[in-house]
Amino acid sequence: MSSVSESPFRGSSVRLITPGARRTTLRTDDGLPIEAVYAPCTTGAAPGADGGDAGTAIVVAHGFTGSLDRPAVRRAVGVFAQRAAVITFSFRGHGGSGGRSTVGDREVLDLAAAVAWARSLGHRRVVTVGFSMGGSVVLRHGALYTAPGTSPDTAQLARPVPAHGGRMAAHADAVVAVSAPARWYYRGTAPMRRLHWVVTRPTGRLVGRYGFRTRIDRKEWDPVPLSPVEAVPLIAPAPLLIVHGDQDPYFPLDHPRMLADAAQGGAELWLQRGMGHAENAADESLLTRIADWAVAE
Template structure:
């Protein structure tokens, strides 16, 4: 664990993609379009991939054959949380992985806007993954991150090959469950934001959304033709099953819905077998 203050901008350790692969994991801080420093980590595929041919001197390097999974964690998560590391470890069996901490989380700068400006954080991570030479990018998001991957794919068409959204809401301002009512208290009340900062290590912005961002269900139709996988547990305590069903209906033929028996909410509830299935689906969907 670093003792650097949140928001510290480290000197980038990014290298050309062939050297990055040879050296293994790489950590850096990315700069978002609105200037927020976001901590990010790249890890190559765990299984030994096929050799990447070197380009002749002066020629551009060939793209990496491995897909890369860009993982968008849920609210109060960060790049070092055990459940995020576990998901990344399973996905590394299928390709390279980029993990990062959303603004206001972990060592990233800024304050959380609970799904609004976070699309800029994901965009920076996806751009980094593409800059490392990966032609096949798959975004995998959980809960808040699940809504962010939907909006990112809608707002930045052509930047990802496939999208996986796990335990995401279909619409904003939902208060139909006790956990969501507690979450709204945490976000909207000064005392709640203090609990978030000191109890959950999450710095939350005090301003309301203005304007209200594109909702997940309205974003979904704009993702096509990229394949979309929607995953939801039938015991999700935050969002009932009408949320994933609304998303799947909006996706039409470009979407696939998995309702997982006995599963709760987000990364904590997604066991290794499910994450492995997500990885295999993503490799196939990304072409």
């Protein structure tokens, strides 16, 4: 895979995959290669300085065991690209990216690299949309990487992290969390108990590697990162949308309600009747509504 040298994107090897689309390898601030794809807006919006749409870009953060090439992620890209340019990437330990998954901790650096790439392509506005684990990452990213003129309460951050290309270059202008957990170590449902087995047991990590093509770090969190519910109050003034299905088998409705309450009126909450979990359960109608919200806020 190619890597980025000298600056976040100058000198990277980029090849076209469709007219106007690009695939590249980003480099995170802790040195990992992250595969990423840029898809231009299909409505033909005016290009920016490097060929990107100068308006909104949506950066998609997939769920645990996903990747940028998974069908559900590509389906979301197809819908979002009708409203804005879209960047997808594979988190560390997933797909063609390097390293091992830390299940939501250091993944903030991967998202920051993708957001910074969007800004380097000339996008004035970047919206992050995360699903499940990706939802927890976009919430923490929104708290850690703040817009010019604002500053987070760093005393509340379990581990402040450097931004890819600078904290201000990697901030999101709006945040969407779909099927995100509110708190860490939740084991209240059978799917989450199975997930904890995959993450914490040697045999489970082998299943993750060879069954789900996900390489998982065996180290425990130290320190424990800021939880999603602790991150939410720090996202303002950026707009925040929380989306959750009432049939989610992983996280029941107390999770999105807890997140919305923590925002103290600074978040919009959509509870979707009949919806299951994350990108696999998000239909075209919901994805279109999310895209419309992203470009309107």
